Amino acid sequence: MKNKTWTRWLTLSFLALIFTLITPLTSTINAQDESYDQNLINEALEEPGTLKVGMEANYAPFNWSQTSSSNGAVEISNSPGEYANGYDVQMAVRLAEELNLTLEIIKLDWDGLPPALESGMIDAVIAGMSPTPERERQIDFSNAYYNSEIVLVVREDSNYAAANSIGDFDSARVTAQLNTFHYDLIEQIPNVHRQTAMDSFPAMITSVLSGKSDAYVSEAPGAMAATAANSDLMYITFDENNGFDTGQVNTSIAVGMQKDSPLLDPVNQALSTISQADRDQLMNDMVLLNERGESTGFWGDVREIWDMYGSQFLVGARNTLIIALISTVIGSTIGLGIAIYRSIPVDKKRNPISYFFYKLFDLLIMVYIEIFRGTPMMVQSMLIFYGSKLFFNIDMSPLFAALLIVSVNTGAYISEVFRGGIMGIDKGQSEAAKAIGMSHFQSMTTVILPQAIRNTLPALGNEFVINIKDTSVLNVIAVTELFFVTRSAAGSTYMTFQSFLIASIIYFVMTFVTTRLLRLIENYMSGSASYTVHESSTMPKTVERGSL
Amino acid sequence: MSKTILEVQHLEKRFGDNLVLKDIDFEVEAGEVISIIGSSGSGKSTLLRCLNLLETPTSGDILYHGDSILARSYDQNKYRAKVGMVFQGFNLFKNMTALKNCTVGQVKILDRSQAEAEKIALENLEKVGMAPYRDARPDQLSGGQQQRIAIARALSMNPEVLLFDEPTSALDPEMVGEVLDTMTALAREGLTMIVVTHEMAFARDVSSRVVFMDKGVIAESGPTDQIINNPENERTKEFLNRYLTENK
Ligand SMILES: Nc1ncnc2c1ncn2[C@@H]1O[C@H](COP(=O)(O)OP(=O)(O)O)[C@@H](O)[C@H]1O
Ligand SMILES: [Mg+2]
Numbered sequence: 001m002k003n004k005t006w007t008r009w010l011t012l013s014f015l016a017l018i019f020t021l022i023t024p025l026t027s028t029i030n031a032q033d034e035s036y037d038q039n040l041i042n043e044a045l046e047e048p049g050t051l052k053v054g055m056e057a058n059y060a061p062f063n064w065s066q067t068s069s070s071n072g073a074v075e076i077s078n079s080p081g082e083y084a085n086g087y088d089v090q091m092a093v094r095l096a097e098e099l100n101l102t103l104e105i106i107k108l109d110w111d112g113l114p115p116a117l118e119s120g121m122i123d124a125v126i127a128g129m130s131p132t133p134e135r136e137r138q139i140d141f142s143n144a145y146y147n148s149e150i151v152l153v154v155r156e157d158s159n160y161a162a163a164n165s166i167g168d169f170d171s172a173r174v175t176a177q178l179n180t181f182h183y184d185l186i187e188q189i190p191n192v193h194r195q196t197a198m199d200s201f202p203a204m205i206t207s208v209l210s211g212k213s214d215a216y217v218s219e220a221p222g223a224m225a226a227t228a229a230n231s232d233l234m235y236i237t238f239d240e241n242n243g244f245d246t247g248q249v250n251t252s253i254a255v256g257m258q259k260d261s262p263l264l265d266p267v268n269q270a271l272s273t274i275s276q277a278d279r280d281q282l283m284n285d286m287v288l289l290n291e292r293g294e295s296t297g298f299w300g301d302v303r304e305i306w307d308m309y310g311s312q313f314l315v316g317a318r319n320t321l322i323i324a325l326i327s328t329v330i331g332s333t334i335g336l337g338i339a340i341y342r343s344i345p346v347d348k349k350r351n352p353i354s355y356f357f358y359k360l361f362d363l364l365i366m367v368y369i370e371i372f373r374g375t376p377m378m379v380q381s382m383l384i385f386y387g388s389k390l391f392f393n394i395d396m397s398p399l400f401a402a403l404l405i406v407s408v409n410t411g412a413y414i415s416e417v418f419r420g421g422i423m424g425i426d427k428g429q430s431e432a433a434k435a436i437g438m439s440h441f442q443s444m445t446t447v448i449l450p451q452a453i454r455n456t457l458p459a460l461g462n463e464f465v466i467n468i469k470d471t472s473v474l475n476v477i478a479v480t481e482l483f484f485v486t487r488s489a490a491g492s493t494y495m496t497f498q499s500f501l502i503a504s505i506i507y508f509v510m511t512f513v514t515t516r517l518l519r520l521i522e523n524y525m526s527g528s529a530s531y532t533v534h535e536s537s538t539m540p541k542t543v544e545r546g547s548l
Numbered sequence: 549m550s551k552t553i554l555e556v557q558h559l560e561k562r563f564g565d566n567l568v569l570k571d572i573d574f575e576v577e578a579g580e581v582i583s584i585i586g587s588s589g590s591g592k593s594t595l596l597r598c599l600n601l602l603e604t605p606t607s608g609d610i611l612y613h614g615d616s617i618l619a620r621s622y623d624q625n626k627y628r629a630k631v632g633m634v635f636q637g638f639n640l641f642k643n644m645t646a647l648k649n650c651t652v653g654q655v656k657i658l659d660r661s662q663a664e665a666e667k668i669a670l671e672n673l674e675k676v677g678m679a680p681y682r683d684a685r686p687d688q689l690s691g692g693q694q695q696r697i698a699i700a701r702a703l704s705m706n707p708e709v710l711l712f713d714e715p716t717s718a719l720d721p722e723m724v725g726e727v728l729d730t731m732t733a734l735a736r737e738g739l740t741m742i743v744v745t746h747e748m749a750f751a752r753d754v755s756s757r758v759v760f761m762d763k764g765v766i767a768e769s770g771p772t773d774q775i776i777n778n779p780e781n782e783r784t785k786e787f788l789n790r791y792l793t794e795n796k
Contacts, residue, residue, distance in 0.1 A: 350620075428639035431602055432698075436653035436705050437629025446652055450643040531645075531684040 036099060036266050044262040046120045051101040053092045054108045054122035055084065058491025061221050061286045062128035062253070063088040065107070065488040067311060071289055076107045078398060079480045082312055082488070087221075087286045088126045091145050091274075095126075095255070098270040109484070112476040114138060115382055117258060119390035124263065125256035132250060140259050142267045144252035146279060150185060150244045151223045151235040152215040153208060160214060161234060165242030166190075169215060175204055176217040185217055185244045205230060217244075219251065224287040290492075302498045309489040309499075316485030317506045323402050323474070323481065324467035330403070331410020332460055336453075338365055338411070339418035340444060365415075372412035378473040381405050385477040398479040405474070406467055417459045421452035454525050461518035465511045482506060551578050552613075553708055553740060554599065554631075559608035561594055568594050570764045572608070576709060576742065581735045583751035583772070584744045586761035587787060592744040595761070596711050599742070600631045629657045632702030632710040636718050638694040640686040646673065646697045647682040650704045658705065665704070672700040676730050692723030696730055703734075710734070712743040748791050752776050760784045 042048035057065040057076060063086040066073055072090065073083035084105045096103035108116050113129070116122045117139060131141035152169065154160045163169060166189050175195035176182040186194045195213050198204045204216040205226055215236075218226070223235035238244070255271070257263050306313070342365070346358045372380065385401045388394040396404070425448050433443035472483035482503055490499035552575055559572035568591050576582065584592050597603040599610065601617065601624050610617050617627050641649050650669035654660045660668070673679040676696035686694055695715055702710055712731065716724040728750055735741060735754045745751055751758055751772065758775040760768045760783070768781040779785050 426637075426639070428635060428637050429641065432633075432635065432639035432641065434602060434625075435600055435628055435633035435635075436701070437625045437627075437657040438653070439625050442656055446656065447641050447643065454643070527685060531681075531688060533684075534680045534682060 036269070038100065040262050041099060041101070041266055044258075045101070045123050049102055050104050051092070051096045051099065051124065052104045052106055052122045053124050053126050054106050054113050054116050055088055055125070055127035056110055056113075056487075056491065057082070057084045057086075057105075057107045058488045059128050060086060060290045060492050061225070061283070062086050063126075064290065064492035065309075065312075066492065067308060074103060074105045077104045078106050078478050079312075079315075081315065082107070082480075085286075085289070087146065087283050088128060090282055090286065091255075092124075092126045094274060095267060095270050098273060099266055106478065107480075107484075107488070108478045109475040109487075112382075112386075112478060113256075115386040115390075116478075117256060119386040120258075121386065121389055121395075123257070124267070127256075128253050129256055130250040130252060131254050131256075135256070138259065139256040140261055140264050142255040142257070142264060143271055144254050145271050145274070146253050146283065148219045148221060148251045148253070149237055150182070150246060150251065151218055151220050151237050153204075153218050153223050153226055153233055153235045154215045155208060155211075156232055156234045158214060160236065163236050165238060166244060167242070172214040173212070174215045174217065175207055175213045177201070177204065181246075182217040182219075185246070188244055201226060205233070208233065221283055221287055224284055225291060228284075228288050229291055298498065301495050302501060305489055305493060305495055305498050306502060308493070309485070312485045312489070313482070313502060313506060316480055316482035317510065319399070319480055320468060320471045320482040321510060323399070323406055323471050323479070324464060327403055327406035327410055328460070328464040328467050330407040331463070332414050334407065334411030335414030335416075335418050336449075338369075338415035339422055340449075341365070342415075342419060343422055343440075343444065343448075345440060369412045369415060372409050373416075376473075377405060377409055377470060378476055380409070381474060381477045398474075398477050401477055402471065402474045402479045402481075406471065410463055410467060414460065414463060417456050417463075418452060421456040421459075422448060424455060425451050454522075457518065457522050457525065461515065461522075464518070465514055468510055468514065469507065552576070553578055555611040555614075556599070557609045557611070559595075559598060559610065560606045561591075561598055561603060562606045568764050569598065569605075572766060574759070574766060574769075576740065578708075578740055579738050580757055581739075581741045581755045582743065582757045582759060583755035584742065584759045584761060585746070585748075585751060585787070586767075590761045591764045592761050593713050596633075596713050596742065596744055600628050600633050600711060602633075625657070629653070629705050630708050632705055632707035634695070634698050634702055634710065634712045634715050636714045638686070638691065638698045638718070640694050640698055640701070642686050645683050645685055646678060646689070646700075649686075649697060650701045653701070653705050669700070669704050672703040673697065675703070675733070676700045677726070690723060691719045692726045695719065695723075695727050699727075699730055699734075709740045709742065712741065712745070714744050714746065716745070716747060746791070748776075748788075760787065762787075 046052060055063045057063050063084055065076070066083050066085055067081065069075065069083050071085060072093065073085035074089055074093065076082045076084050084107065089105065092103055092105070106116070106122055108122070113125050113127060117125055125139070129135070135141070152160070152174070154163075160169060160172065169189045169192065171191045171193065172189065173193040173195050174186050174189060175198055176186055178197040178199045183197045186192055195207070198207060198216075201222060204213070207213040208216055209230065209232060218235070220235070220237070227233045227235055255267055257267065342362060344358070346355050348355045381401070384405055385396060385398070388396060429447050429451070430443050433447045438446070471479070471481045474481055475484035475487065478484075486499050486503040490496040493499065554576040556572055556574040559569055559574075560567070561569040572595060584595065586592055594603060598605050605618065612627060616622065617624060641652070644652060647666065647669055650672060651662065651665040654665035654668060655662060670679055670682065673682055676699050678693060678696050678700060681689060681693060681697075689697070715731065716727050719727065724747070728747060731741070731743070731750070732754050743750070743755065755772050757770065758772050759766055760775060760779070760781065762783045768775060768779060768784045775784065776788065779788060
């Protein structure tokens with residue numbers, strides 16, 4: 001199944017290490033019990049009685065996002081108005097029912113799933129995740145709740161319709177999808193004529209239907225979808241000894257839980273109550289549900305996505321804008337405060353004690369600036385959001401965490417911008433202010449800062465635009481911002497390009513409008529370009545700038 | 549009966565190892581117009597900047613009406629408001645109009661009402677001939693105009709002493725006259741002024757006393773006529789000769 005690289009997660013693996021050190025070893029449940037030990041289950045849950053399940057909601061047919069509760073979809077708790085459905089969701093529903101728990105679905109970025117699990121933000125990952133040796137070091141997996149076999153899709157009326165081993169495909173013309181391990185598996189068929197790899201399912205389907213290929217390699221869910229949509233097609237499954245040897249590639253998916261979680265045995269027990277036939281039927285149902293009609297062309301698809309997910313796009317855009325705006329304002333205030341503080345003259349000889357504390361605080365500020373400027377915001381998000389939960393059991397709302405992280409980041413950048421702006425003001429300005437008796441504070445507020453702020457406005461506007469775009473990394477902490485919404489739409493419809501086109505238009509409109517508004521403010525702050533010469537005897541006349 | 553406003557005693561100023569002012573003794577009486585002359589780097593600006601505490605003296609003392617302004621408890625900002633300064637580079641507040649430049653200090657430091665401050669500011673702008681330009685911002689005016697507004701700004705604080713540090717050196721030659729005329733008028737009104745200048749004509753015609761500085765010390769000081777026409781110090785003679793030949 002999903003084998004994305006987990007480099008980001010690995011950078012945070014020390015979280016996991018510390019976690020395993022502080023988690024007491026819990027005793028294993030007596031597996032002979034027919035019923036469930038409800039006390040033990042509740043003890044293992046973050047919130048007794050509720051099973052919190054994390055998933056991406058963008059990986060159809062396993063999990064996807066929709067805007068209504070139709071067909072048994074479950075509302076996503078951290079994104080009101082958005083519903084999750086798919087094979088994983090229905091499995092989760094069954095598990096919760098069997099274990100007598102209330103189900104809560106939490107939408108998280110793929111990279112956010114492991115830390116969310118380890119920090120206790122969620123109790124289980126049911127997200128089309130395959131147990132791999134690396135993952136098993138940090139996560140305990142249940143038995144498989146779906147086994148995705150490798151199958152061959154053929155025409156119902158072809159000679160291969162009755163095949164039951166890959167040997168039966170001797171000398172056949174077979175294709176598979178580009179850049180997948182499926183394409184490499186073709187070589188296992190004796191005397192095979194491997195066809196050119198294709199870049200999409202429709203292309204492979206057309207190839208088989210037209211007779212250019214005899215079969216294409218697919219995983220079972222994809223094959224189900226194809227055969228459901230095309231009555232002329234069928235797919236051939238193989239039993240263990242007659243099929244493809246997939247070697248290291250794991251095609252099963254399982255429920256992920258915390259290491260040594262007491263939930264493991266109850267979950268396995270509950271899974272065992274769902275028969276293979278039920279699972280196949282469920283997958284079949286979900287594939288059919290996810291089936292859409294014929295594509296109506298590129299713009300038709302864009303329209304369709306907008307009709308389905310438009311409200312979610314707007315919610316995402318609104319959140320993105322709110323986070324960027326508030327964070328830029330708070331961050332600028334932090335940055336301005338720091339820049340003012342660092343401009344205070346403290347005389348070492350006159351006030352040795354205040355000088356010491358001034359320098360001490362100054363050092364802390366420098367550490368803050370260096371740390372936040374020197375680390376990626378995504379890493380900070382992970383550490384602050386999941387770390388605060390893991391180590392201090394602080395449950396921040398994702399929006400609060402987002403505002404905090406972006407503000408603090410902006411503050412670190414902007415303080416240097418303001419410092420440069422203040423240093424860039426001619427020394428004569430502050431000397432003239434001093435010379436008429438102004439204190440440092442008065443000179444700052446009436447003379448220096450108005451000029452410095454005016455000069456730094458373009459940089460502040462730039463920071464705002466950067467923040468609009470940078471909020472996209474916040475999907476790792478499950479903030480429903482524009483990028484996260486886009487990924488859900490893309491993953492649920494398989495129309496990636498169309499979804500991201502919509503997103504890029506929204507991003508562009510937001511940044512373009514913002515830039516224009518800021519330009520207006522800058523002009524306003526520059527004052528008028530002309531002034532009126534007052535004369536007692538004649539009418540006032542206006543002098544344009546530069547006419548001297 | 550003249551009364552002493554400022555009294556400088558054994559003033560010394562160092563920048564690191566560089567001893568810039570050595571043992572300066574110097575008094576300013578009410579109504580005096582003092583010209584400070586001397587070659588570049590002799591410490592004229594530093595002395596002026598020490599007088600209104602833009603630089604902190606390394607040792608020695610400055611008394612204002614008999615009180616040490618260097619004492620820890622002394623309100624130095626209040627003192628600065630009483631001793632105005634006109635800079636070589638004008639240093640008008642770039643974010644304010646001419647009028648605002650002249651009112652901001654009055655309102656913030658002297659607690660005058662906005663209306664009162666504007667009235668006083670306009671009187672002073674009128675005096676320097678810049679009242680028609682009260683709504684202009686510094687970058688919309690010429691150097692001479694800016695310097696005259698800077699003088700109006702300083703005057704609006706009702707200073708007891710006004711310090712000028714080469715007020716015409718940064719100006720195009722055709723604008724020097726308008727600023728010197730303004731300063732001459734102020735001197736005639738009886739304003740106490742200390743002027744660092746290279747304008748020998750101004751020093752000769754307007755000031756009551758001339759101070760010649762050389763290498764961080766006051767080499768010679770006395771009534772204008774005596775210093776300009778009968779200097780005793782060799783260095784003074786040399787300096788004046790150079791200037792008088794240059795200007796003829
Ligand atoms: N802020 C400063 N730091 C170090 N040296 C300075 C500073 N200001 C002035 N000086 C030095 O002090 C000496 C006198 O300078 P200044 O008072 O400006 O002379 P003048 O105005 O007579 O030309 C010069 O040698 C100058 O380099
Ligand atoms: Mg000088």
